[in-house]
Amino acid sequence: MKNLVGACMFGQSGGPTSVINSSAAGVFTEALKQGNITAVYGAEHGILGILNEKFFDMSKEDPKELELLKYTPSSALGSARYKLKDASVDDTDYKRILEVFKKYNVRYFFYNGGNDSMDTCNKISKYLQSVGYECNVIGVPKTIDNDLFGTDHCPGFASAAKYIATTIMEVDLDAKVYDFGCVCIIEAMGRNAGWLTAAAKLANHKGAGADLIYLPEVPFDIDQFVEDVKGVCAKNNNKCIAVVSEGIKDKDGRYISEGKAGANDGFGHAQLGGLAARLAAIIKENLNVKVRPIELSLMQRCGAHLASKQDVEEAFAAGAFAVKSACEGETDKMVIFERDMTGGQYKCNCVLMPLELAANTEKTVPLEWITDNGTGISDAYVDYALPLIQGDAKAPLEDGLPRFAKLKKVYAGK
Secondary structure (H helix, E strand, C coil), X not given: CCCCCEEEEEEECCCCCCCHHHHHHHHHHHHCCCCCEEEEEEECCCHHHHHCCCEEEHHHCCHHHHHHHHHCCCCCCCCCCCCCCCCCCCCHHHHHHHHHHHHCCXXXXXXXXXXXXXXXXXXXXXXXXXXXCCCEEEEEECCCCCCCCCCCCCCCHHHHHHHXXXXXXXXXXXXXXXXXXXXXEEEECCCCCCCCHHHHHHHHHXXXXXXXXXXXXXXXXXXXXXXXXXXXXXXXXXXXXXEEECCCECCCCCECCECCCCCECCCCCECECCHHHHHHHHHXXXXXXXXXXXXXXXXXHHCHHHCEHHHHHHHXXXXXXXXXXXXXXXXXXXXXXXXXXXXXXXXXXXXXXXXXXXCCCCCCCCHHHEEHHHCEECHHHHHHHHHHHCCECCCCEECCEXXXXXXXXXXXXC
């Protein structure tokens, strides 16, 4: 729908990343320039901010602080894990969203997140169309898991992969300084897709990486894991570094690290964690060697001090492209990245894809990239990931520490 005149609403959802705020900066910076956009709002805690009518007037922010969002990790507006029911089952939330949109004349809606967030975006888009309310809706991709369908890669993935690879290189050097053995088990994020865990291959590419790498795309057997570690230790003076995805499963599809029954997040996913510690205990019992479990946890997604400049710039571009596209009349789409290797040089192009194709779908690591009976990764991953992790993009320092964005967060109407 072209030539819509009205306000725009932007929200962040799902797990944060080190560059999600760069996408926000792209949206806000571009939206504040557009003549058809009469007001720019940032929802507090994603969709919940709209339902609760709590969102910020982004025109009240200092442009310098909006610029600093590019180098500020986490979700500056607050995130949410709230799953909308299908409108055919319960349209209460949708009616409330429509009520708020009408009240503030919201004609442009941008939602920044991963698979479940794109599902939310898609549902809202389809509902608004069904009731005849004109509003251009564009999804802005985000997820360190890199599992969104249709896009070459996702904003946030490269910086997390760079953090993981760097950390593994540092741990590799540290864990091998003594004349006695040590087994390090490093747990990376990734529920059903092993893109992040595979970043260990980047460390291997630089000669200081993992001996064993386990992705959720291949069934995991604990007994075989013990034998794998034994084999490495026998060759390496009882030293071994194994990197495992939190989402590895047994042959029956059960998560090895799944917590107590019924422990789920707001989207209904089983809560995972503690895998490295569990495997470390098993190795300790079977091998009687020093074992260090390392769970990278939140650090891999908020480590902005190791952010990829390429990632930061692409995240910003995705946000700006979403706004430009909406103002040109595009709707019901998600921004995706296309890789252009013309002349052997990497270039990323922003294009659009129907939202419904991204909602609740997952892109996994190609099985042909998984080698050595499920314990290694091929060089194809290096070729894929290396262009994405280039350059540094750090917040300016203040008293030796990073100066992150400090938003006023003035509520709309106040």
